[in-house]
Amino acid sequence: MAYRIIETCVNCWACAALCPSQAISAAVPHFLVDAKKCTECEGDYADPQCAGICPVEGAILNGLGEAANPPGSLTGIAPERMQAAMAEIQAR
Amino acid sequence: MELTVLGQGADTTGGGCASGGCGSSGDQLAHLPEAIRRKVENHPCYSEEAHHHYARMHVAVAPACNIQCHYCNRKYDCANESRPGVVSELLTPDQAVKKVMAVAASIPQMTVLGIAGPGDPLANPERTFDTFRQLTGKAPDIKLCVSTNGLALPAQVEELCRHNIDHVTITINCVDPDIGARIYPWVFWNHRRIKGRKAAQILIEQQQKGLEMLVARGILVKVNSVMIPGVNDAHLKEVSRIVKEKGAFLHNVMPLIAEAEHGTFFGVMGQRGPTHAELQALQDDCAGDMNMMRHCRQCRADAVGLLGEDRGAEFTMERIEHMEIDYAAAMQRRAEVQAQIEREREQQRNRPHEAFVALAAPQGSGRKTRPVLMAVATTGGGVVNQHFGHATEFLVYEASAEDVRFIGHRKVELYCSGGDTCGDAESALQKTIRTLEGCAAVLCSKIGFEPWGLLEAAGIQPDGEHAMEPVEDAVAAVYREMAGAGLLDEPAATARATA
Numbered sequence: 061m062a063y064r065i066i067e068t069c070v071n072c073w074a075c076a077a078l079c080p081s082q083a084i085s086a087a088v089p090h091f092l093v094d095a096k097k098c099t100e101c102e103g104d105y106a107d108p109q110c111a112g113i114c115p116v117e118g119a120i121l122n123g124l125g126e127a128a129n130p131p132g133s134l135t136g137i138a139p140e141r142m143q144a145a146m147a148e149i150q151a152r
Numbered sequence: 153m154e155l156t157v158l159g160q161g162a163d164t165t166g167g168g169c170a171s172g173g174c175g176s177s178g179d180q181l182a183h184l185p186e187a188i189r190r191k192v193e194n195h196p197c198y199s200e201e202a203h204h205h206y207a208r209m210h211v212a213v214a215p216a217c218n219i220q221c222h223y224c225n226r227k228y229d230c231a232n233e234s235r236p237g238v239v240s241e242l243l244t245p246d247q248a249v250k251k252v253m254a255v256a257a258s259i260p261q262m263t264v265l266g267i268a269g270p271g272d273p274l275a276n277p278e279r280t281f282d283t284f285r286q287l288t289g290k291a292p293d294i295k296l297c298v299s300t301n302g303l304a305l306p307a308q309v310e311e312l313c314r315h316n317i318d319h320v321t322i323t324i325n326c327v328d329p330d331i332g333a334r335i336y337p338w339v340f341w342n343h344r345r346i347k348g349r350k351a352a353q354i355l356i357e358q359q360q361k362g363l364e365m366l367v368a369r370g371i372l373v374k375v376n377s378v379m380i381p382g383v384n385d386a387h388l389k390e391v392s393r394i395v396k397e398k399g400a401f402l403h404n405v406m407p408l409i410a411e412a413e414h415g416t417f418f419g420v421m422g423q424r425g426p427t428h429a430e431l432q433a434l435q436d437d438c439a440g441d442m443n444m445m446r447h448c449r450q451c452r453a454d455a456v457g458l459l460g461e462d463r464g465a466e467f468t469m470e471r472i473e474h475m476e477i478d479y480a481a482a483m484q485r486r487a488e489v490q491a492q493i494e495r496e497r498e499q500q501r502n503r504p505h506e507a508f509v510a511l512a513a514p515q516g517s518g519r520k521t522r523p524v525l526m527a528v529a530t531t532g533g534g535v536v537n538q539h540f541g542h543a544t545e546f547l548v549y550e551a552s553a554e555d556v557r558f559i560g561h562r563k564v565e566l567y568c569s570g571g572d573t574c575g576d577a578e579s580a581l582q583k584t585i586r587t588l589e590g591c592a593a594v595l596c597s598k599i600g601f602e603p604w605g606l607l608e609a610a611g612i613q614p615d616g617e618h619a620m621e622p623v624e625d626a627v628a629a630v631y632r633e634m635a636g637a638g639l640l641d642e643p644a645a646t647a648r649a650t651a
Contacts, residue, residue: 070226070227071215071242072215072216072217072226072271073215073216073271073276074215074216074217074218074271074275074340077216077278078343105343105344106343106344107343107344107345109343112340112343112344112345113216113218113340113345115217115220115226116226116227134220134337134338135220135337135417136222136337136417137417137420137421141420141421142415142420145412145419145420148412149412149413
């Protein structure tokens with residue numbers, strides 16, 4: 061099992077330095093996890109480090125393909141609230 | 153702004169003319185110990201007076217962050233947006249060094265290089281310190297600064313001290329974890345993401361510890377605080393008092409920037425920022441305890457130039473690649489240009505301040521004049537030298553019968569960009585005039601017929617008579633003229649009450 065970084069990644073570098081397995085590398089258009097190296101931090105840390113510091117909800121998926129940080133979990137903005145705000149902005 | 157050394161037993165002269173008023177802003181630094189004065193006298197972010205003359209730049213080498221603030225969104229990157237945490241181009245340390253050398257060769261007024269993000273510099277220690285290490289060797293005349301949220305500060309203080317950094321800014325928005333929990337949703341600490349009150353508590357502890365460690369090592373510390381109405385506005389006075397006690401040099405209370413389109417928590421949730429008047433009132437409240445910085449422009453993490461301007465677009469990596477630079481000659485030229493600036497500052501300082509001598513006159517007649525705000529259009533150099541229609545910001549001063557003091561700045565949109573954009577002139581001009589609300593006069597080098605009439609109609613007196621005069625002298629002169637014309641008399645009831 062391995063974590064995965066997807067296209068919403070903003071390339072902030074925070075995860076790469078923390079990975080105990082050096083599984084994360086800078087790439088274009090976004091950072092990538094080498095699935096062969098990723099250990100999900102087992103044996104090193106209680107929490108997967110990349111998912112623990114990532115500031116973008118949904119940008120990292122766990123081994124099951126689920127968002128490690130689901131919408132609302134980091135910003136505190138409920139998904140409906142965010143959608144309403146974005147709809148209001150687009151309607152301007 | 154008064155720049156007194158705090159907590160170091162300096163012989164400060166207190167109020168009166170030494171408190172930064174009386175038009176002689178050059179004297180603000182005169183009472184500081186020589187070593188401190190040298191550190192701040194040409195630093196645009198530490199000296200209000202210096203920011204008229206000297207330039208700074210930030211290099212965006214530090215992308216990672218170890219905390220989340222409710223006023224920040226790490227997704228944001230826009231060339232047209234100017235606020236902390238926003239950059240257009242992330243640089244490697246080598247690229248950053250090249251950019252600093254190119255900018256310092258092109259803008260000889262540059263004295264300061266800061267690393268302020270777009271994440272937290274101390275959460276990117278290799279990139280940050282590699283940049284500093286290279287610059288210490290290649291541009292020894294440039295001052296190095298760093299700005300941090302403080303979480304990693306205690307762990308990095310020793311390393312900071314090794315790099316000849318003598319200015320550090322810590323953003324401290326609270327000293328109470330319950331308030332902190334409403335500003336910081338999480339911190340990353342000891343390999344775990346911590347949320348809620350506990351997160352704020354850890355952050356506050358590290359900030360305070362870091363502040364103490366820096367002061368103990370003789371590093372000048374500026375504290376930045378974001379004023380968030382209803383969250384920490386009432387609390388910031390205590391923050392000011394505590395950081396002063398611990399030896400911070402300067403406190404910079406900045407207004408929250410929150411727009412829904414930024415996608416920040418505060419923006420999306422409709423949290424408002426403070427009004428000009430609320431910000432000024434809090435800064436004045438804190439000023440009793442602490443030296444306040446009022447000229448901050450909340451610049452981008454890749455800003456370049458004088459504080460009011462951003463010339464970043466002239467120095468993209470693509471452009472820098474093609475620049476031929478003689479580093480030694482550039483450093484020589486910086487020394488010459490900066491020596492000339494110092495000669496001009498000295499001259500401004502030594503000019504007799506006639507306007508102030510005359511200021512007292514109306515009082516002799518038993519009339520009492522009220523303090524008023526005045527806006528000034530300037531491109532730098534400490535003089536009134538900008539056309540009203542070219543101003544992207546106005547500096548605001550408070551003039552009274554006793555003195556002139558700097559209050560802050562107000563940003564406006566250009567309404568006059570020439571050519572065929574004049575169709576929208578009316579609305580942008582109206583917006584500018586609304587931004588100047590509360591000001592009794594606006595001083596500029598020149599002003600068009602149309603804005604003149606609209607300003608007058610809005611109760612703001614336009615003035616183009618003091619072009620090229622030192623700003624504070626010009627403000628004092630306009631105050632005297634208005635007082636002489638009876639425009640500034642206290643309302644009758646008040647005058648009687650105080651007579």
